[in-house]
Amino acid sequence: MDNSEKPRGGRPRAFDPDRALDAAMHLFWEHGYEATSLAMLREAMGLTPPQIYNAFTDKETLFRKALTRYHQTEIGFALEALSAPVSTREAIRRLLLGAAEAYSRPGKPGGCLFVSGALAASPQAQAIADELRTYRKASEAAIADRLARGRAVGDLPAGLSVEGFAKYLAGVMNGMSIQARDGASVEELRVLAQTALAALPAEGQNQAASSKE
Amino acid sequence: MDNSEKPRGGRPRAFDPDRALDAAMHLFWEHGYEATSLAMLREAMGLTPPQIYNAFTDKETLFRKALTRYHQTEIGFALEALSAPVSTREAIRRLLLGAAEAYSRPGKPGGCLFVSGALAASPQAQAIADELRTYRKASEAAIADRLARGRAVGDLPAGLSVEGFAKYLAGVMNGMSIQARDGASVEELRVLAQTALAALPAEGQNQAASSKE
DNA sequence: AATTATCCATATCGATCGATACGAAACCTG
DNA sequence: CAGGTTTCGTATCGATCGATATGGATAATT
Incomplete structure (x- = not known):
């Protein structure tokens, strides 16, 4: 679990290894899991196949480590937005605007690795596709949690379906x-x-937690 | 251009050939262009490789024909909704609800082939990815056209950006x-x-786009 | 019936896929 | 320095990829 192993x-x-993992992450981000070949990884990472396999076990493990790194380095805006001490509307606003920025960073592949990584997959890569779906579902669940908290404090109508809105x-x-x-700026x-x-329901007309921000 | 060639x-x-093309289309829809192998196609279509290549030239041509067939047989709801003689709001409502139904048909792969077919691709399949993006852009342009018409007749505020809303x-x-x-029903x-x-701007209150709220 | 054209089935093709075997090289420990 | 351990570079593995060569089979045309 520690990346600074004792030699x-x-x-x-x-x-x-971190630089190599970054290169792999960007390649997976751009081309997806299956369409990224070892030859491409070898060139982008500047390594020989034995170096890659010794350091990252195999292609699937390398991809999973790239996912973890992506989660840590590229989409911190999400947890940040959802845990910020602001109104629910502001939190969602930060979430969506953060995505707008994160999905179109100059010099980086467009979109989200969790979406592009393996939206469609061969039967052999089904486990990878499932893993990515798990990430997406977790994001949706995190949004639902934030909405539920917002509803509890009166930021959102009591009758709102947080699951549906999440x-x-x-x-979106x-x-x-x-x-x-597709090239959107x-x-x-x-x-x-x-x-x-x-589409967010009007807010502020009623709240049990009055001046929250 | 005629599928009933002269023998x-x-x-x-x-x-x-149409049944075989249907089988190929569903396979591409489920697994995407690159992850669908000739072996899978061969089994699903019930054909030998020479039969496939004789009838459909090669894998890329087969995929493009599958795209055309998909467009004709699975997403007629879109053109139907956008060309129906109804209000702009109703047209958009039909478009989105039609998508909800078309993307979750029992016995068919989830989602849209234009999205799942090749969201990420290897450099060799870039032409396919571009083709799918062209389809998506065309859909967006068709929506923008409908919104522009709606704005022209006062269904939408005069200041609305049809491109942005499209x-x-x-x-969405x-x-x-x-x-x-991901399994949504x-x-x-x-x-x-x-x-x-x-998120649609209120409609009907004003036809001449006078009181813009 | 002979000719011509197309399709069918079998057996593979060369290229690329992800992944390794092997032995030399470079570090720590004793 | 000797022993142990890990990574290095080179060469290549078997499997699968998309795509074909080949020759017999089946039809319309002459």
């Missing part, structure tokens, strides 16, 4: 990911996010 | 496609669609 002896590595918001983010992949994604926000 | 002599086909709606549909792929997709409709 109990033996020849030291001639490369930086599915809408997660769907997934759609933004595809629009980003950060400004266009921001407009999309703002438009999506208009 | 100017020679041994007749022992299979129905990008939102196309994004793309997101619905992914939600469907037709009811859940309908709720998502209804939620997305709430």
